[in-house]
Structures are given as C-alpha cells and as structure tokens.
Amino acid sequence: MARLRGTMPYLIALMLFGFGMFALYRLLAPVDIHALAAQIQSTPWQVIFMALLASLAGYLCLAGYDWSALHHIGKPLPLPVVLSGGFLAYAFGNTIGLTAVSGAAVRWRLYSGLGLDGYDIAAVSTFTAIAFGVAVTLVGLAALAIHPAALVSVLPLSTASVRLLAIAAILVVVLPLIWASLTRRQLRIGRFTLNAPSPVMLVVQWLISLGDIAFSALTLYLLLPAGSPDFMTFLPVFAAATMAGVLSHVPGGVGVFETIIIAALPATAGIDQIAAALLLYRLLYYLVPFAMALILLSLFEAWRALGGSTRHARLDRLFAATEPAFRAVEPAAPLLLAIMVFGSGMWMSLSALLPPVTQAAEAAEAFFPLAFIEGSALLASALGALLVVLSLGLVRRSLGAFWLTIATMLAGAVVTLLQQTETEQAVTLLIGVAILWPFRKAFHLRSMLTHSAMTPGWIALLLAGILSVGFVLFFAHKSTPYAHELWWQFATDANAPRALRSGLLISLLVGAASLLLLLRAPRFRPKPPDRATLTAAARIARASEDVDAGFVLTGDKTVMLSDDGKAFVMFGVSGASWLALGGPVGASEAAEEIAFTFIDAARRSGARPVFYQVGPEAVPLMLDLGMTLHKMGEKAVVDLTRFSLQGPSRKKLRTAHARAGRDGLTLQLALPPHSPALLAELRAISDIWLSAKKSREKGFSVGRFDADWLNHWPLALVRCDGRLVAFANLLTNGERKVGSIDLMRHSGDAPAGTMEFLFTELMLQLKAQGFTRFSLGMAPLSGLSFERSRRMWDRFGNLIYRHGGAFYNFEGLRAFKAKFDPDWVPHYLATPSGMPPLLPLADAARLIAAA
Template identity: 30%
Template sequence: MAGAAASLRRHGAAVFGVALLVGAVYVVQKEFRHLSVADIRAAMAALPVSALWIAAGLTVVAYLVLTIYDKLGAIYAGRRVSWPRTMVASFCGYALAHNLGFAAVSGAAVRYRLYSAWGLTPLEIAKVVGFTSLTFGLGGLALGGLVLLVEPEVVPWFGEHLPHWALRLLVVPFWGAVLGYVVLSLFVRRVRVFKYDIDLPGPRMALAQTALATVDVAVTAAIFYALLPAAEGLTFLRFVGIYLAAYAAGILAHVPGGLGVFDGAIMLGLQPYMPAAEVVGALLVFRLYYYIVPLFIAGGLFAGFEVGQRRGVLARVTALGRGTEALEVPAIASLVALAGALLLFMGALPVRGTDAEAWLGRAAALASHFAASVVGSLLLVMAYGLLRRLSIAWWGSLLLLLNAAVVVWARGESWWLWGAVLLTAALLAALRGAFYRDARLTREPLSDQALVPLAAVAVCGISLALVAYSGGPFSDESWWEVVLSREAPWSLRFTVGLTGVLLLVGVVRLLRPARLGVVGWDDGARRRLRALGALAPVQADGAVFGQEQRAGFAFLKRDRIWLALGDPAGDRQDAISAIWRFRDACERAGVDPAFWRVGPDLLRVYEDIGLTAVPLAAPGEEAKHFLACRAERDLQALRQLLPPALQRELPPGRKAAVEAT
C-alpha cells in the first residue's frame, strides 16, 4: 500500500498531465476536422482594428498589475525596491515563466538573478517569490468561486456531466481558502502547508493580495474576450469561467505555456457559442500578445541586464552570463514543442489540394498530411528529452525538424511556416554543446531493455509510413483520426492505433537517461569517495557516482530535501553525469535536490537541473562557495546553512511597518 502511494505521488502528476494533453489533442482534431488554414486566416482578418488595440492595451495593463505583485512582495520582505527595477524583475520573470513553463525554468530563477544584483538577501528574495506565487492563487480561487456560484454550467466538460449543485459545493473550499488566509493573517504569523512554512503578511496586505489577484485574472481574461466576436449568451463572467478552467488545465499538464491543453479546453468551452475558426483566430492573436511578444521583449531586457553586469568589451559581446545560459535549453525545447504542436494541428486539417500535388503526385501530397501528425507527436516527445540535455534527443529533434519542414512544404503551406521550422532547426544546431548527457542507448551495452524498444520504433515507423503512402482512402487523415474514424475497418483502426502508441512509447524508452548511480552508505562507498578526493563523513545516507565511476559525492536525506555534500570530486565530465543522476534519483523519490558548498565551476549544470545558486558570503563579499537549491521552495528549510548575515529576520521596526501596510 505504501509502495502504491509512493508511486502515485511520484508519477501521478505526469500521468495526469499526459491524460490532459491526450484529451486536448482529441478535442483539437475533432474541432479542426472541418477547418482549413484559409478559414483561420479569414477569421483573423475579420478581427476589428479596435479589438486589436483594446487587447493590446489590456495586455499592458495586465503586466502592470503583475508589477504590483512584485512591489507588494518587496514591501512584505521588508525592502524598498524602485518601481523601474520592480517592473523589470516582474516583467522578465512572468514573461519567461509563462512561455517556458514553471517546471522548466521558473520566474523565481530570473528574480533571484535580478534581485540579488540589487542587494536583496536570498531570504528576502524567497519572500518576494513566495508572495507573488501565493497572490496569483488567491485571485484564481476568488474568481473561480464566483463563476461556480453563478455560472457552473460554463466549466468545460464538467458543466455538462456533473450536477450544478456539486459544482457549487466547490465554492466552499475555494472561498474558504481565501477567507481563511485573510483571517489567519490577523492572528498568525507563520503556517505550515504541505510541509512548507509560509510567513503570513498583515491583514491589510492579505486583502490587497486578494483584490489585486482578482483584478489580474479578470484583465488577462479580458484580453482574450476582446478578441472574440459577439456571441449570444457569452457574457464576460461566463468566459472568465472557461478561461480559468483552461488555464488551470494548462498548469496541471506541466506543458510550457499550456500549449495544446489550454487551447483544447478553450475550444471545448467556446464550442456552443461560435465556430471553431473564430476561436482559433482569437487564440492565435491572444498568444501573440500575451506570450510571444512579451517573451522577446523580456529576453532582450534580461540579456541586456546580463551584459550590463559584465566587465570588458569582449565579455559584453560574447557572453550573456549564467542567467541567460540557464534559459537556452528550456527556450529551444519550447520551440521544438511548438513546432510539434504546429504539425499536430496541421495533421488535423483536411487536405483540399496543394501546389506540391502536381510535382510530387497525389500519393505524396496525401501522405504529407498523415506524416504531419506522426512527426508532430515525435517532436513533443523529443522536447522532453531536450529538457534533460540528452544528446540523442538533439540529434532526433534536428532530423525531425528537417523532416517537418519538408512535410510543411509538401502540403503547400506558406513559406514562413516551413521557414520558421528551419529557423528552429538552425537554432537547435547552434546549441550542440548544451546537450551533453548520454542516454542508455548510446552509453550502455545493447541489452534486451534497449533492443526491444529500438526494434519497436523501427517496425512502427515503417508500418505507419506504409499506411501513409498506400494511397488509400485514409491517407489524407492523421494517424489518430484513422483510429477514431467509424468508416475505417476495425483491423486498420486497431493496427494504426497500436502502432502509433508503440512508436511513442518506444521513443520515450530510448530517451531514458543512463542508469542511476545511487548507492547505500557503507565502508565501500566511503573508500571510493576518499579515493576520488570527495568528502566522506562518518555518517551519510548514500553516495552518487557518475556513469564512468570516476566522480562522486555523499549526500544526506532531510525532510523533502536530499542534500549533496559539495561538488562531485573526480573527472569533470563524469561529475556532470553524477549531478544529473542525483537529480533523477531525487525526482524518482519525490524530493528536491540541493548541493551545499559548491564552487563556481559547475554552476551552469546546477542551473540546468533547475537550482538557484545562493552565495555563501555576506553582502559585499566575493562568494567562493554557494548553496544550490530550489530557493523559492527550500531556502527557508536550509537557512541554517547560510552565513549569519544572511539568516537575519526582519528588524522589529521594519516588520511592524510592513504588517501595517
């Protein structure tokens, strides 16, 4: 029973996210079945200029509201930060986090980089990050409760399949959490929620948080609502309910920007009110305004900040600092996932004749439609491997992107579509050095565990290619449309479905990193670490060694944190594999990794696994050692490892002033 609970805790979120993504793909292909690119272009062209300007203005207002999040967070932490600096930190943090995903690179890492340069201590920055994260949740709960109370039927899928009284009952925990937070702020200064300690602000600050977050969610939903055509029965409050449900689904799926999941939920919720083409047109413009344009602006601002922190002309031209390096891989992985989503959506559009049909023949033109769905599915899997810095994922993504460009061209789509795919391939090719991990397929001997999925991938790929190029009546459909088609024979539906699933599962198995190197603590492990020159204390909970067994370190197990004792000692390349093995072991155990007293040489790798380097030096002193941890979550628990100058609480006078705000 305990093992089942541990397995659920470890894999439950991932399984739920995959289920949401599969459901979103089903909704999208169903809605796209009768669409064409021309329909979407026409819907976008029909958007009034006034609606575009209103949406652009609301986008500016939305990010200004987010700036107030950070401003109140700084006051709560007891520090005064100027408005210009607050705006830069807030905008960069939220714009990057919205697009790259909270799991891949959170806005917390960006804030730590900026606020630490402006003199805030790690604990003060942790308070700002915690405050901003909690504030958004309060707004979602407050507005979500209102929607469930007044318009419960608008919640996608649940509104049709669950009784309204059951949905209205959810108002109690939603509003109860908000009210409880405000009431607790009157009497309590610190609470423990899910093993995390939260310092509560004063009641005025708690009320300000709730009001601000409610305004933020309402303004963001208004951006999308302004782009939609007038529809009978679709009030703003109803749309807020649809938007909140879609946004929550995107977050729960752990997909960067909620890609696919948010879109599918929005299309499902708006299905009774307007045609799919109008929804997709508004959706694309919304993503352009709220996600893509801010991403490029924030990336430029953050890169400019890093350049400004450097000394010397050469460094200003050739280096952008540790902060931007940590964003490279999540950014390119998001672009690869976006290309995969483009191919998936394209595979759901019917073929209505292409220019390439006259050159390549009808069979090849129809096959490009089927191939789009296969290549798109594989690119989504490859993005997962890229986030883990696997070299095999780099090669696979590069080949699939080139294949995708050919597929898009063969379908006769606009030049900028296949040009964007080629540009993504060029950017990925330029980042070869960022993918340094070996998968089991390339590192370990070819065993049955690797041979079986390798053979399955080869057979499934050939099988799907035969279906695509057969020229039959189903060659112009995506592979999952064949599975769902009632006109296709059961034998074909079963074969294509099983083949597609086996292909994706096989690729995932091939992308698994090399085996974990965690061993128990005994005299043998202690002797091996001493031979490498690593710290080998009398008491420890385990040791981790690299894939070549030429680097390693000891670690301690603490409540929800495993703490490594220093950098891995030994061969540098093997030290990198040891760090990643420790990260994978912590993920499997459902805990956070942390490294104590590490040097500056491997900070890039610690940032790659999602950790923030906190200097173990008083303000103004040069840091020679760092504490690498998930600072936004674990710094409070690890504060005793910081120098006394960084452990301080707020001075009594300042604390009273903050609570009175």
C-alpha cells in the first residue's frame, strides 16, 4: 500500500494525460494535418511578435508574485535578484510542472542564501499560491459576470443566473479580504491563519495577478482566428482551462487545457484555426521562455567558467547583479537539461511520423532515392528514441550519457540537414549542444549509464511519450484506412506506412530500453559492513566536518559506499523503513550520487527511504531528491571562539564551575587506545548508570558501551578527589576543530553538578587546544512552531514538547543546554511523504532501542 500511495499521483497524472489526448483526438477529428500546418505558416509575423511580447509581460508579472510576497513578510530583496529568479523558476516550472524546479528547492536555495529562514520561504510559497488561486478565480468570475454567455454552452443555467452567481461568488471572496486588510486582522480558514496584506499591498497584488492572467490570456487571444468571441468573453474560458490544467498536475496541463478551450469556443471560429493557435501558444508561452531561461543559464555557466569577466562590462554587471538567482537554479541544471534532451528526442521521433507539410519537403522527398527517404525516417526515429533514453542518464549526471547525448544530437542535426526538410530542427539540435556544453563538468559520475533511473516519475513520462507518439501517428494519418499490407509498402509517397514503421521502432526502442533498465537494476541487500568497508567509511568520516559521521564506526549500520569510494550513507532497516543516519557523508558530487542510489535501492526493496537527523547543509539535496522535510528539533552548537566564563551573563555558570572545583572535581582527557583496566572501571560506572535509569544500551543514532567503539575516541574522565565518578567519549573530526559527546555516564555517588562541570571544563580545554565548535547534541522537538508553519506535524510535536514531560524531559533538556549559550541549528527528518512522519519515527524508535 505504501508503494501504491507513492505512485498514485503519477498514475492519476498519466490517466488524465491519456484522457486529455483521447478527448483532443475526438475534438480534432475534422482537422487535416496539412490544413493545420498551412494555418500555422500563414500566421502573420507581427501577430506572433505581439503574442511573444504579451507572453514576456506575463512572465514579468509572475516574477512580481515573489516581489510582493517578500514585501508582505517584511523581507524585501534586491529587485534584479527577485525578477531574474522568478523568471527562471516560472519559465522552468510552468513548462515542466515539477516542484523540484519551480517550488521549494529554488526558493530555498535562492532565499536561504540571502538571509531568509525556512518559515519565511514557506510563507512566500503560500502567499504566491493563494494569490494565483484568488486571482484566477476573481478574473474568471468578473469576466463571467460581464459576459455570462461565455459558459452557457457548458453550464445548464440561464445567463441571468450565471451573472448573479458570479457576482455573489466575487463578493464572498473579495469582502473578507478587504475587511481583513483594512482591520489588519488575521483571516482564519479552517485550521489555517492568513495574515492579510495591507490595503496598498493588496491593490498592488491584485494588479500583478490581473496582469498575469490578462497577459497570458492575451497571448492566446492574439493567435485565435477572427471568428472568436471578444476578449472579456474569452477570459473566463481561459481562466477555467488554466485552473483545470493546474489541478490535473499534468506537466503544463497538456491535453486538459486544450480540450477545454476547444470545447468552449464556438465551432464557427474554425477548429483547425483554434488548434493552430493552441500550438503556437504552447510554443510562445511555454517553450520560448523555457529555451530563453536555459540559454541564460548556459551563458551564466560560461561566464563563471571565464572567471566572471568578459569584454562586455554591461554583461558582467548584469550577471553579477543576478548571480544569486542563477546560482539557485544551477543545481537543478541536470534535470532541466534532461528535460530539454527528452523534448528534443520527442520532437525528432514525432517528426518522423508526420507527412511532409511544405512544398520544399515534398520536393525533397521526390528528389531523393526511396532508400534514403525510408532509411533517414527510421534513423531519425531511432536517434529520437535514443535521446529519450539518454535523458534518464543525464538526470543522474552520467558522464557517458552526456557524451552520447552530444554525439546523438550532432548526428540528428546531420541527418536532418541531409534530408533538407527540417532545417529548423537541425538548428535547434545544434543550439541544444551549445547549451549543454558549458555544463560538461556537472556530468561527472562514471557509474552505469542510466543506473537506477527508472523512478515512477520517469516511467510515467516515458509512457506519456509513447501515448504522444500514438496520438500523432493516428492524427496525422487518420485518413488512411489501416491494413496489414501498409507495413510492407515502400514508395516515395507512402507516408502512412513509413510513419507506422517509425512509430513501431520508437515504441520498441523506448520500451525495450526501459524494460532492460528495470530488469538489470541491481538489488542492494543490507548487511553488516566488512572491515574494508568500515576502513573506507572511517577515512571519509574523518575528513568530514560533521562529527556525527563517526557513528559509522559503531558497526551496527549498513554502509553503502559510492562507486568512487568518496562518500557513503549509513543506514539501518526497521519495519518498512530504510533509515539513513544524517545525510550522505563525503565529497559533494559523490554524496549526491550515493543519496540517489540509497533512495533507489530502498524503493526497489519495497521500503520507504528516510534520512534521520538531517542538518541544514543537506536540505537542498533532500529537496532535489523529492523528499519532504519534517523538523525533528534543534541541535545546540557552541561557538568555542566566544565561549568563556567571564562576564555577567556567565555568572551562574562560573559559580557552578568554581563550586565543582572546590568539591574536588577535575577533568582529564585520555587518548586512545585505552587500557583494559580503565575500560573495566568505566564499565562498572556504566552498569550503575544504566541500572539507575532502568535502561539498557541503545544503538543506531547513539553509541553503546563497547571496547572497540570507545577505543576510537578520546575519553573525558571526571574524578572527585582522584576517584573516577563520570566519563564521556569525545567525538572529533580529522582536523580536530569540532567536537561532540556521545556516551555520558556517572556513578551514583557523583557530586551534584558533575555533568555540568564535565561540559564546561571540557569546552574550556577544547578551546585551549584550538577547537572552534562543540555540539551539545539534539534538543528533540525543540523549535517546532505551528503558528509559523501551519503544519500538523509541528502542532503535534509542539504539544508533545510542552506536555510530554511524563515521558521525556524535553523542556528540561533544552534548558540545561541553553546554559551554555549555544546556537540552535534545526535538524530534520526527510521522508518521501508529506504526511506526519509517525510511522518512520516509530521505525526509528524500534531501531534505536534494538541494540
């Protein structure tokens, strides 16, 4: 059921896409492919230019959403950064429909580097989503109130009733907003609380939203034929189609949007002309901005490769001013380039199915020999299918996939140039190669070409591609009756047989390659690490700044190494979860590779991949992986460079430390290896401590009393008048700049304040040795604020934190660590689902207790 729930969104999107294609096919039944091509070619250039200007104006308004949201929360940012970042995010997100590109990941990378925290970024995302939803609703209702006859054909109501209902709906939406804005009160909708913008900001946002909807509608309206309704009548139709496309979750709303537009517009407008306008609209409003954003991103990457300096001072200033926006999108470049290559492959494949639609193409077919025509069509379809498959490898940053993609696109350009029928396609493929080239260093993984590439999302995308092939094949050649003999007809004018053979080759290549990838995907079986694996992991952990990476040496977790041996993930298996302790450890490129591998391995085994206690440095990677973050609490990290016992704020700590010294407490650091006699003495203290706590040894995220484990680390030994009364093992990184404590145990007769003395004296000694930071460990469920995030998990966790003292002293633990004036660093649980992570946490609790 868990796997079914995970794939259900993709199945629903694929089903809606299929229904949209079927409905579109039925609506386009009277349209001839040649008439459609003629209509597109006859569209005046000035009309196309005006539609393109309207499209770009619409994207400027889209970027304005983020600008107004940042001003609403009181965190304005430089205008060039907001506009460039907004354009890139919406240009990619509108076309692809992936939140990994247009939603949380881009905003996190962009705004977190400019001083905003996670709650601010969530507020921006919520504001823009609500603003768009309210805007498209109000614009559609207002247009419907002015022209109620727009949807009479699809609504069983009179025009008067439609107008009355539209006005009533507008008042229901607008009046509460105006009231909340004027009174500056909060608007509660169910369990959500919204802070209404000020009257001025409300007007500004309405203008931005009106511009967004109006300019995007105007882009299509300019392309519609002369018999179309006026703009105000067309506006509610466009708004309804846009909202249906968004709610369908189909990338770009393909099929759903077109079906509603064609069904709602009058037949007198000419269905072939409407279809031509929709194709041009897709090109101008989606593909052109997508291509422009990719070209800008590629130019920025080339500018960086040149050291941030060119001969053009204005260009340098432009990229310098917008650099944060480009850097925010840059990590998603492999995914974006993969989508570009996938689209190029689909274009080549579909072009092989279409009959010649220009006189030049027909003349070329008559001029070239039959063998050349047949062979070039099959070769073009095969190259297109190969690009579709190679796009899976580009997502994984495969070096082999990158070079094969370059070679395939160049070969495709040569084939189309030799045909002399698709010059635009050849130019586009060459531009694609130019876009790819500056990113060649991003494709560095030398693993299998498309290792673990068949995720549910890509499977759905491939199936949608095959559906598109079938749609184009049947639409382009619907006038040719099917017969078995078609497969064997070879002639210069036998376009339908040629398309059948090409379509079969495309489907076979894509389907066979996908099946091969699924069948050959190796299964990773969790098992205890051997000595060689532990040695390699220890080397990586020592080089890491995260001292918690040292927990790999406990030996109670499975270790998954990257192919180049430069990164690892340590994890345990419990229930239906594979739980990785922290994020991947090691070099960033190898860490990204092993994180993908871990998730794929878990899913192939029918388990849910989970990252437990992930720090903020791994958040962008988690978002790239498609994971949802749930705050677990905060880690207390002391900056040793400013830690001391001096000053009035440290009076209590200074007094307690002096009292401990008078009581005879001293602290000694003992370096490994430790003598058996010392370990035996410590074992006695540990047993007393466990007995007093009515507890037993734990594992996974903490160490346990084990001679091998303790011999990896220095020990902090607290003595009272020479008698050993407490100890802790000190985790450090290889550079001995960061420290943390794992086991902390004391005897029953240890003086009061022993553990506070241990922490204080240990930090003073580490500071003297040149350490810069010291981790006091997690304060579970600390810092969860339902009022800020409005997430059910934060409410649940906050309730446990405040009222769960009978089970665990959450507030007392935070108060103890707060004595040392630490920085509170948020840590997260990363799961595949946005639901409250009760099951993963239960699996983690069993894993920790099972040592």
